[in-house]
Amino acid sequence: MRIHPLACLAFSALALHTAPTTAQTPTAPAPRACPSEVPAGATCYTGEDGLGGFYWIALPAQWKPGSGVLVMHAHGGPADTGPAKPERSQEDLKRWAVTVKAGYAWAGASYRRGGFGVSMAAEDTERLRRHFVAHFGPPRRTILHGQSYGGSVAAKGAELYATASGPGGTVKGPYDGVLLTSGMLGGGTSTYNFRIDLRVVYQYVCKNHPMPDEPQYPLWQGLPMDAKLTRAELANRVDECTGVRKPAAQRTEQQRANLANIVNVIRIPERSLIAHLNWATWLFRDLTQLRLGNRNPFTTAGVQYRGSTDDAALNAGVLRYTADPAAVAELAKDSDPTGRIHMPVLSLHAINDPTAFVELESSYRDTLERAGTGHLLVQNFSDESEHSYLSDPQYPALFTALLNWIDKNDKPTPQKVAALCKGYEAAYGDTCKLLPDYRSPPIASRVAPRPVP
Structure with a gap:
């Protein structure tokens, strides 16, 4: 008998010796004053996920599920290795308020604990998505956005929830597309x-x-x-x-x-x-x-x-x-991507990222190409030397390009993304730094290769 993969979320796969957790029903989203970084007119909500984690949700003014887009955010780290903290997802919302400014609903989980656990974090992100749908309705489109370590989480989540078992057999999963920014994409x-x-x-x-x-x-x-x-x-x-x-x-x-x-x-x-x-x-x-x-x-x-x-x-x-x-x-089972995806993926990486080497993009590209899914990936690079956040207008350009790909079958090129970005400079008050002709070098050019066993 086939088991619907989402049904497993309540019990949580015990990846990397995660302590067994008895899942409780997440608390209903409670209205909260939005952080000042969030655009005026938005409404914000917080709650607990029933597994020890916390979440924040932000809805732009006039957002409606039938026409709106939801961005599920998988945060970076895992710098903190102790219990989950409610401040974690609030800090993420402040940093990624650009998503709400662009007109998309935003939801981010703290994960149930700190420390390593990529599949666990992907489960917690999907658990929050289902919670969002139960309270606010199913959005028109859902984008999975992973930043830094969260890039690994989103890449894994895109595979874990690429499809689901429905009454008529295997059906499309809950995510329509994936955005990976400054991602740790080589697998653990x-x-x-x-x-x-x-x-x-x-x-x-x-x-x-x-x-x-x-x-x-x-x-x-x-x-x-x-x-x-x-x-x-x-x-x-x-x-x-x-x-x-x-x-x-x-x-x-x-x-x-x-x-x-x-x-x-x-x-x-x-x-x-x-x-x-x-x-x-x-x-x-x-x-x-x-x-x-x-x-x-x-x-x-x-x-x-x-x-x-x-x-x-x-x-x-x-x-x-x-x-x-x-x-x-x-x-590897917990964190290495396999390339078995069924949705469009865009990525953005600064070429001088001091934390996650840009060469990790080559590792992910090679993984998808070996799996025969390389055509579902479009990589973008910027002339920047930061990791945690890059130039503002680049993010709405990526979201627009990804949605055009999903809705209109208009697969972007790095050149198209760069052109879109220029159109957002005035509204977002920053300069696009995209390098549409750049291609990341192989990871072996940066990190000493391991001997083949």
Whole structure:
């Protein structure tokens, strides 16, 4: 007997050792004053999702389900690894108020907890969509928007809910199209490889995370569960070794050399070094110890690191780890895209994104092409150096292009999106920075390849 996939949401797939949760009925949307960033005339609502998470909903003035478009937002992170916080979805609404300004309803979930869990987050997003429909009615179109880590969530959600089992057999799923912005699109088994590389290279150079007199542990664990290290203390250690928080002229010669060796090998900008080490510490602890049962999904054995002042010594001295195949398989099942989609997908990525490398777009493109669905993907790139939010008019241009593709079968090109964007500059008060002729390089040109098993 076939089970409708949405029926499983109430019980939640126990991906990556998620603790069993008894689902309660989500609370009805309660009216709330909209944040000041949301356009005047909109109405906002909040509630709890019945699994420990929270949500915000915003409806533009005059929005009606029969003619309106709903944008389901999958947020980034997962920087926070503890319980869900109501502020999370409110902050997302403030950042993405441009969606409401463009005339679309917006709904965003905090997810039921912090920490890693891509399929879980996709389930929570879909759970909120159903809750929205129950209270406000089915919209004319529903777009799934994923930002950063949420790009991975949306890419997975597009596959999990591409189709559903209905009375007459398999029917179209709940989403009409997908927008992926600044996405972590390589899947968990490859997206975070550069961060385990960062841990081993940083430790080779600085030898202070952990300190020699602290308990030693395999760096893929991120940090022992009982460790008392704080983010402020880690930042002090990084600064002591590299001077990264000081002006370049105030760094010692040794600090300059240490910093250059780290960022040249890992190929990250100086300004993101501490942030990436934070993720490679606390997120890794959550992922490997709480979600994967203290199993290692990362390999550094056989990886050849290049870009330091002495690559031979570096490769001889860095710590080497071999991934547990069972951990890799579980992580892949939870977070790796397969390319099995049945709807249009647009993406946007800054070419100098300091957090999610633009080369991750190539990984996703290759995945879809191998699956025979590459024709459903149109990628767009911008001449920017930010991650969390890009130029305002680019987002309504992407939504318009995606809806034209869905409604009129008018598949966009990057050139069409760029032209649409120019038309939004005056209304949104910013400049389009799209590069319609750009194509992202392969991920292997940025991150040291793993040896083939």
